[in-house]
Amino acid sequence: xxxxxxxxxxxxxxxxxxxxxxxxxxxxxxxxxxxxxxxxxxxxxxxxxxxxxxxxxxxxxxxxxxxxxxxxxxxxxxxxxxxxxxxxxxxxxxxxxxxxxxxxxxxxxxxxxxxxxxxxxxxxxxxxxxxxxxxxxxxxxxxxxxxxxxxxxxxxxxxxxxxxxxxxxxxxxxxxxxxxxxxxxxxxxxxxxxxxxxxxxxxxxxxxxxxxxxxxxxxxxxxxxxxxxxxxxxxxxxxxxxxxxxxxxxxxxxxxxxxxxxxxxxxxxxxxxxxxxxxxxxxxxxxxxxxxxxxxxxxxxxxxxxxxxxxxxxxxxxxxxxxxxxxxxxxxxxxxxxxxxxxxxxxxxxxxxxxxxxxxxxxxxxxxxxxxxxxxxxxxxxxxxxxxxx
Numbered sequence: 511x512x513x514x515x516x517x518x519x520x521x522x523x524x525x526x527x528x529x530x531x532x533x534x535x536x537x538x539x540x541x542x543x544x545x546x547x548x549x550x551x552x553x554x555x556x557x558x559x560x561x562x563x564x565x566x567x568x569x570x571x572x573x574x575x576x577x578x579x580x581x582x583x584x585x586x587x588x589x590x591x592x593x594x595x596x597x598x599x600x601x602x603x604x605x606x607x608x609x610x611x612x613x614x615x616x617x618x619x620x621x622x623x624x625x626x627x628x629x630x631x632x633x634x635x636x637x638x639x640x641x642x643x644x645x646x647x648x649x650x651x652x653x654x655x656x657x658x659x660x661x662x663x664x665x666x667x668x669x670x671x672x673x674x675x676x677x678x679x680x681x682x683x684x685x686x687x688x689x690x691x692x693x694x695x696x697x698x699x700x701x702x703x704x705x706x707x708x709x710x711x712x713x714x715x716x717x718x719x720x721x722x723x724x725x726x727x728x729x730x731x732x733x734x735x736x737x738x739x740x741x742x743x744x745x746x747x748x749x750x751x752x753x754x755x756x757x758x759x760x761x762x763x764x765x766x767x768x769x770x771x772x773x774x775x776x777x778x779x780x781x782x783x784x785x786x787x788x789x790x791x792x793x794x795x796x797x798x799x800x801x802x803x804x805x806x807x808x809x810x811x812x813x814x815x816x817x818x819x820x821x822x823x824x825x826x827x828x829x830x831x832x833x834x835x836x837x838x839x840x841x842x843x844x845x846x847x848x849x850x851x852x853x854x855x856x857x858x859x860x861x862x863x864x865x866x867x868x869x870x871x872x873x874x875x876x877x878x879x880x881x882x883x884x885x886x887x888x889x890x891x892x893x894x895x896x897x898x899x900x
Contacts, residue, residue: 513871517883518610518898520659520890522831523723523787523853526614526650527594528642530555530587536641541634545641546618555586557618559638560629564618573603573857594857597653604657608867609854610887611896613659614650615688615723615787616642622688622726623663627696632667639665639675647682656899660684661721664709666698673708680716685894686785687713689720690727691766701766701773714781719829719893723787724762763789764797767828771801771820774813776827784828785893788853788860791830791838794845798824825849829893833860836873839885847881851890 530548537545546559557564573591587595593603604612615621619642626635643662651658662679664687665671676687689709690696699705713720763786776782801820809816815823824846831851832838842850852870855861862869874882891897 513867513874513882513886514879518887519608519852519854519867519870520611520887520894520896521609521854521856522613522659522721522785522829522851522890522894524612524614524856525617525858526597526600526646527587527590527617527857528619528645529595532645533638533641536644537637541637544631544634545638553586559618559625560631560634564625573861573863591857597650597658600856601654601657603856603863606864607854607856609856611657611659611890612854612856613661613686613721613894614646615661615721616646616663619663620726621723621787622690623666624690624696624726626663626665627667632665636665636668636671639663640678643675643679643682643684647679647684651683659686659894659896662687664689666690666693666696669705669708673712676709676712676716676718680712680718684718685896686719686721688726688787689722691722691724691762692727692769695727701769701775707775707778710775710779710782713783714779717781717895719783719785721785721787722763722766722789724759724789727762727766759788761793764793767794767797767824768801770827771823772814774815776823777815777818780826782827783893785851786828786830788833788855789830790835791832791845791850792835792841794824794830794838795841798844829889834862834869834873839873839877842877842881842885847884848889850885851893852886 533546534542544560546557548555549558549563550556551563554565573594591603592599600612604610616623619625619638623639623642626638629635629638647660647662651660660683662675662684664675666689679687690698694700712718767786770776770784798821805814805820829849829851830838830845831853833853833855838845838850854863854866856863870886874885877885
């Protein structure tokens with residue numbers, strides 16, 4: 511049965527481009543010169559932050575452009591459609607696309623605040639994290655509280671500050687926090703350590719799932735994420751095109767999921783949940799099959815849970831999401847129909863805007879109505895505690 515008119519699409523992974531005043535309007539006076547601000551250089555709009563210059567990469571704002579015009583070059587604000595950076599204009603774009611609600615990840619800060627993690631002045635970086643969270647929750651989401659889902663980033667370089675900020679944003683109404691899909695490439699303790707227990711406790715108690723967006727841990731297969739150039743020593747060929755990395759992005763979350771399934775943290779925090787953002791779902795059945803296979807044979811001599819199958823842990827603690835994943839939908843019962851959500855990815859290059867609803871309807875044409883409703887709306891609303899408006 512096709513997608514019904516009363517099914518509201520809730521996207522668990524969209525993006526916004528920060529407008530030029532986000533930090534200048536919110537940072538203490540002493541930080542404004544070093545804080546993020548737009549500068550014009552050689553006809554381009556670039557971000558200046560902490561003594562460095564950063565572009566707005568063109569592929570992050572291609573909505574409304576034909577693929578022939580896409581590219582990696584920095585873009586000016588007037589080169590983007592206003593819905594990239596204006597929350598009121600975005601609502602009109604969502605209406606055109608047939609999308610009811612959206613969870614928007616950052617752009618300049620990186621999906622999980624990696625720009626601020628790499629900043630030299632950590633006092634400034636902490637102020638920038640708080641300013642982004644206040645902007646997104648108090649300005650962007652407040653524009654249409656029934657359409658935008660509150661998210662927050664964290665100062666992950668400091669676990670004490672991370673816990674404090676997680677508590678603060680939970681009180682402000684954040685429905686999820688964005689966290690690196692793997693902290694290890696950032697030089698941080700792994701999911702297997704006790705380092706993050708304070709954060710997991712806050713998220714569990716607040717019923718605030720952790721969003722793990724691929725690439726947020728700064729690992730891109732075969733490429734430097736900051737410069738988008740090939741690097742030696744990674745799995746992909748160093749002389750390959752960026753198309754290799756784009757294709758392999760979602761494999762990041764295969765590593766992340768397996769790490770967490772065998773970490774012991776899901777048993778320690780039974781209410782902790784993770785949302786696998788922009789990772790697709792087609793790979794999930796194989797990873798669960800393989801993890802169970804390994805668990806059956808190797809749990810006797812390792813310090814891993816002896817009683818709980820990894821696949822059972824997945825179906826209690828994880829949600830996957832997809833943009834366009836016919837194979838994954840065909841195997842939805844192996845994944846768990848109540849564990850699948852939808853993403854639109856506006857205004858990035860994977861998005862089907864302004865035809866998202868049309869494409870979703872095509873991919874779900876053979877899915878029963880009750881399962882359709884779970885996938886496009888109900889699972890996301892349950893995970894994010896974001897009910898329909900009256």
